[in-house]
Amino acid sequence: MDQPETSRRAFRVGVSNNADGLSGCLSTSYAGIIAFMAVATEGSFAAAGDRLGVGRSSVCRSVQKLEMQLGTRLFQRTTRSTRLTLEGERFFQNCNQGVTQIVEAMSDLRDLRQGPPxxxxxxxSTVGFGRxxxxxxxxxxxxxYPDIxxxxxxDDKPADFxxxxxxVAFREGFIQDSSIIAKQLVPMQLILCASRVYASKHGLPQTLxxxxxxxxxxxxxxxRRVAEWEFKVDGHPEKYLPEACLTFSDPELVLNAVMDGTGIAQLPAYLVKAHASSRALVxxxxxxxxxxxxxxxxxLCRQHLPSRIRVFxxxxxxxxxxxxxNDLTGLDERAMPARIERLAA
Incomplete structure (x- = not known):
């Protein structure tokens, strides 16, 4: 085996041993540390038991196990008082830093979920809807919300949460992933449309x-597939893929080509809306x-949602x-035929 591979194996073994040691340490000393901190803070085993909601004897056993694990005495006990030893004082100071950080971390998470966003x-978001x-x-x-x-x-690909x-992700069409919470904002209409310039020159299709x-x-x-045009005929969905004079990977470019009078396209209503109200499209x-x-x-999740996501x-x-x-006032295929007929004549 070459030297790099030997080193990598040794590193993995070291990490594994450290992880096992940490796991063992936490499993045996966690309850003892909690009991120790309670006694040091409250000043007695009985008061610590009341604070933790357990009996005095349970607190004593947890502290004794911790002292055995550490190989040192943490408290000086008499019938009248319980005081920290020098080793206990040092251990308390070191533990207190960690406990403070844990409390702060928990408070920070609560603030993110419940506090100011x-x-x-x-x-x-998909490219077109996002823009x-x-x-x-x-x-x-x-x-x-200036603090967010x-x-x-x-990206038109499904979001990788x-x-x-x-x-948060904005998607179009039907979402079938049960792990995702999806809330419909508005319906999505698909409109086959053309500019007035194109319609005046070439007319509009009357059948598929x-x-x-x-x-x-x-x-x-x-x-990378070309999107099929979607229709509903006699109550049944039908898809149609026409031969194209132009193909784009950006819906805005498709709209621009339609507005330039290049041809017809099927577009979502949110893109068509502004030009429909100005009667530039039919x-x-x-x-x-x-x-x-x-x-x-x-x-992803409805429970424990951070406040910044909820407000957004x-x-x-x-x-x-x-x-x-979906307000397409002004978009009407009947707006053109009279003019078209005059041009054809």
Missing amino acids: RGLLRIA KVVAPLLARFSES ALDLLL AGQQID DEIAEHNCINLRASN AALRQYEPDDRGHYISY VDFMTDSIRALDL
Whole structure:
């Protein structure tokens, strides 16, 4: 065996021995240390027993076992008093530091869960929804909760809560992972749309078969597959993958190409909304729109949720629902036909 491998094995053995020693030490001395600290603080074995909710004899046995393990006497006992020995004083000072740190650590965790919201919050979102909806709301959230630092990750892949240390994730579509708490924010509508410029030149498809006659713009998903267009015909879902003149991996680029009059595309309502209200876009085949898929805010655990996560989930839920992302007033496929007919004539 070569020297590096020998060294690595020796290191592993050393770590294992240390871990076993620590485990054994804690298992035999934990109760004794608690009893010792109680006696040193209260000044008597009886008062320590009352403090711990156990009998005086139980406290005595725990301290005696600890003294045997340490090989030293910690208390000078008389019928009238109980005092620390010099060794006991030193042991108390060293233990007190550790106990203080444990108490502070527990208090810190309670503050994170119950106290004023603070700390780092790592957020994941799909690229399009994160840019268009989530990111613009973060500044207002920071004004309300200045002690919470925000870290936003944009990625169309499902969030790796453990690996990426994600606290909250925004997802689209149906979430089937039972370990994730998913709360629907708003429905997610998919709209087949085109710019008014494109519609005036080329018209709009009136049936699914007519889609093939148009310039189509596709979106490539995070798994590198081109996303299929979704429809619902006679109550049944149908998927369609058109030949595309352009394909992008960013939904904003798909929208930009549609707005430039390049072709038609199926896009989520939150991207279409602003241009629909300005009547810059028109829709097609709304009678075949698929069932809503939903925008969700998700996190790992409902119990013992830190206050920074609770307030963020509540803030985003209220704020996103107030945006009314599915209000597509002004988006109407009937707005174009008269003009189209004049151009065709």
